[in-house]
Amino acid sequence: MLNGYAGTILRIDLTNEKIEKQPLPAELAENFIGGRGFVAKTLFDELPAGADPLGPENLFIAASGPLSGQFMPASGKTHFGCKSPATGGYGDSNLGGHFGPALKYAGYDMMILTGRAAVPSMIVIEDEKVTLEPAGDLWGMGSLSAETRLKAEMGEDFQILTIGPAGENGIAFACITHDFGRQAGRVGIGSVLGSKNIKAVAVKGTGSIPVNDPKALLEEGKRAYRDVRAKPGFTGWTPEGTAGITDWVTRVGALPTKNFQTSYWDRHAKINGAAILRELKITDKGCYCCPTPCGKYGKAKTGLGEVYVEGPEFETISLLGSNCLIDEISEIAYANYVCDELGLDTISAGVVCSWAIECYEKGLLDREAIGKDVQFGDLASVVHLLECIARREGVGDLLAGGVKSAAQKLGQGSEAFAIHVKGLEWSGYECRNAPGMMLAYMTSDIGAHHARAWVLGHDLAGSSGSVHDLISSEGEAEPLPKSEVVGRAANVIASQHLRPLFDLLGICRLQFMELGFEVEHYERLYEVVTGRRMSWEEMLSVSEKVWQLTRSISAREIPGFGRSWDYPPERLMGEPVPDGPNQGHCITRKEVDILLDEYYAMRGWDANGIPKAETLRQFGLEEIAAGMDNWACHRAA
């Protein structure tokens, strides 16, 4: 018995309709903790090299961590992994809600899907009973509609994952939806589920999880809740959730605006957290055991209709809002709803739509190609594009592979303003004057995603520890000095170990990052749950090992993978910001190489960004080091 874990891996070979249960290996739990660690190790060990991301040989993995489902704040995270249809390399994404805890209570730490079901199907897990059931009548339905119907038919006790038409149609930025508004949004994970002919997964768990010291867990859990609730920010942070930083991101010149043409928008006050409270919000909505529910459930009224929707959170505000010049919060919420129902990641969708509209403005795509006249600031344009994409209709087929793929097909210079890294669209922070954050995006193991490392504050504070005080009042844009490039890697690397550590443990990081919930809580909770003592530093070391592993997976899978895959697009590498606090600033190609040189050296990677064998051995990854001569990175793309 492994304390803290359900103790079983559920494997489903969809092609052969074979369902297997195997004990969770103790060494996997000890060496990789859970969640993202389980995903990375399993992908490296079991994914056939060179697998087609949308082929039956790809793996779809759902994994929880030892703290998932436990009595402690915000223990509701579930991690998903696959070979990414967006990048061709390592891919993972996570969501909150209640799915992971339910899967554990049903008896499973991890679910691994291989093969492809013969007909559209859904997986039903009710404790030890696991069945594959036909779901042809759900195929074609929206994500939210399908979940609504399944909840009505199966009961509220089932926790449900669904995909929408985008996942069914292999869109490179299709997501998984759960709990009517929680998404594992990134890397095209929804398309991998769709490629396996799986429309939904429903799980009901009524069991329990073995814990080393239940009495101590009760005490530590109570103490944790007391401490979180005692934080001065406790009552103030929740009302706006992540949307509360919209004004700040604008003040510091980091708000993606008009397909990242600039980083400041004077209409930010119309789309910020206060606007959500004023115009949308009905209630807060939280995940399993969360004392600070950041979800905002509300009603949006627009000229296109009225919808109930969870969101938008900050990323959606920035990419579907300012980046598309949509300046009404209700319209952003409506576009959010359309994405949720179609099963599209709002981040990538916002980037792809804004790229398409810029192509139209530049005459690279015309009315005939797009199907209508489109323009920035027009909700109908964005909704038209979203619907075309999800169903691969008209221009949607061009856009279905994501902005990198679309720009490669269209050419004519459109690659320069296709905002992505490795094929994953850039999330909500423009960073032409934030070299550390730029490096974080460049080296994120899944592509341009903010949740791996977040060092914008370090950039503002300055590399030498000096600080600026250039803001006279909120909302005013004043010039910021150009940030130094040298000396950024250490903070990025530290953040790349810290933030994903929560993804290993199976919990949300916001209580720690935002409320100052102490690290000591996690050390104690981990010990009373698992019976193993592990310091925070030791946990960070595991997170570092997983980082080496995920980079190795991409190096193994992607022909020609290396430094060139870490470069930002031309717009963010040489084109000065036209206005706002960072007017005139940019990062040059030479500076990008300085950032990468420093980073690779500190990581123990070669000059092309490939882990060295001795580095992998330092982390006990000997078997990975042994096979690296055969990795695809050594072959031409």
Next chain:
Amino acid sequence: MMITINVQLSEGIRCILKETPSTVVVQIPEPMTVKQLALDIGIPPILIAFAIADGEKKSLDDVVESDASIHFFGTMAGG
């Protein structure tokens, strides 16, 4: 009469200003803005995404007039 302010910093700020304690108690002789309070205890206002005083969101220009507990939030990565 001095005004007593209990200031707490989010981890998002402390991971940048590593030497700064998580809690700072200050006494001020007269009302001052949130921004000036931050400057007085060595927190660059630019690092403060927003402040919460006794459960209410405050702007950097709002004035603290009486005893209060204030939480300075650094920046978070949403989603």
